[in-house]
Amino acid sequence: MVPAETVAGAPFALAPFRRALRRAGPELRRDLPWVGCGDPWAVFVSEVMLQQTSTGRVREPWRRFLDAFPTPAACASAPLAEVLGLWRGLGYPRRAKALHDAAKIMVERFDASVPTSVEGLRSLPGVGPYTAHAVASFAFDVPVAVLDTNVGRVLSRALANRALRAREAQTLATQLLPRTGAAAFNQAMLDLGARYCTRTPRCEACPLRRACRFAREGGDDPAPRSAAVSRPQAPFAGSDRQIRGRLLHAVHERALTRRELAVTLGDVQGERLDRLLGQLAREGLVSRRRSRWVLGAGGEVAG
Numbered sequence: 155m156v157p158a159e160t161v162a163g164a165p166f167a168l169a170p171f172r173r174a175l176r177r178a179g180p181e182l183r184r185d186l187p188w189v190g191c192g193d194p195w196a197v198f199v200s201e202v203m204l205q206q207t208s209t210g211r212v213r214e215p216w217r218r219f220l221d222a223f224p225t226p227a228a229c230a231s232a233p234l235a236e237v238l239g240l241w242r243g244l245g246y247p248r249r250a251k252a253l254h255d256a257a258k259i260m261v262e263r264f265d266a267s268v269p270t271s272v273e274g275l276r277s278l279p280g281v282g283p284y285t286a287h288a289v290a291s292f293a294f295d296v297p298v299a300v301l302d303t304n305v306g307r308v309l310s311r312a313l314a315n316r317a318l319r320a321r322e323a324q325t326l327a328t329q330l331l332p333r334t335g336a337a338a339f340n341q342a343m344l345d346l347g348a349r350y351c352t353r354t355p356r357c358e359a360c361p362l363r364r365a366c367r368f369a370r371e372g373g374d375d376p377a378p379r380s381a382a383v384s385r386p387q388a389p390f391a392g393s394d395r396q397i398r399g400r401l402l403h404a405v406h407e408r409a410l411t412r413r414e415l416a417v418t419l420g421d422v423q424g425e426r427l428d429r430l431l432g433q434l435a436r437e438g439l440v441s442r443r444r445s446r447w448v449l450g451a452g453g454e455v456a457g
């Protein structure tokens with residue numbers, strides 16, 4: 155008889171999966187420089203960068219950023235333009251501004267350190283439930299479950315073999331967490347989701363297949379319909395995301411007039427250029443100084 159625990163009225167065999175994942179942890183481990191680095195600020199920066207960017211694209215910017223800003227205080231005292239300059243290649247630059255603002259709050263309210271509790275972390279700009287749990291777990295070994303798209307896929311396939319609602323996924327992730335070694339367990343879940351339990355799962359090679367319901371029972375893949383699992387993004391090429399990045403890159407090189415920006419970008423003109431510039435200005439990422447656009451706030455911000 156398989157020991158079962160109940161989530162939303164349904165029994166799930168948590169203990170065998172928990173044991174199997176613990177055994178497979180070392181084999182699953184990816185070589186990521188921020189894992190086990192022992193520096194809460196470095197962990198915090200990695201989690202903000204990983205919010206919408208893949209691990210491969212985060213490694214170099216993460217090193218560069220920490221070389222320039224090894225502490226929250228160093229980041230807080232730098233101009234936003236410098237922080238944005240170091241964000242190049244990561245996309246979604248609003249995160250850079252939020253990180254800069256978070257560093258200032260750490261200096262003002264948290265003794266220039268990363269807050270140690272989930273509540274403290276949630277009070278910072280740009281920090282949602284996932285990031286707060288990840289930093290609390292990986293930097294301070296707080297026993298909280300980390301639930302992202304990788305973990306969402308594992309839960310729906312390996313434990314439930316059906317699509318999970320948001321509350322079920324969170325409850326299941328929490329119940330699955332062992333009493334000790336929560337950080338290593340969370341990391342193993344993320345590693346499993348990133349290496350084997352990917353969008354197209356690699357079940358034949360997966361070390362968890364004996365403890366996995368989807369591998370045993372088969373059926374339609376439940377992950378795409380499950381809560382916490384992100385849907386595929388629209389293509390990057392030609393998207394507003396890409397053009398915003400190109401605009402920031404252009405004004406990082408030097409201050410430019412609107413006409414010069416239109417020439418530099420070439421394929422982006424008229425209403426679209428004005429709309430994206432206005433968006434970046436409202437977010438405090440660019441501003442107008444006299445007739446030129448510059449990186450960061452501080453100029454005459456246009457609407």
Ligand code: SF4
Binds near residue numbers: 363366
């Ligand atoms: S056996 Fe397949 S579905 Fe199960 S955890 Fe491994 S990769 Fe995911």
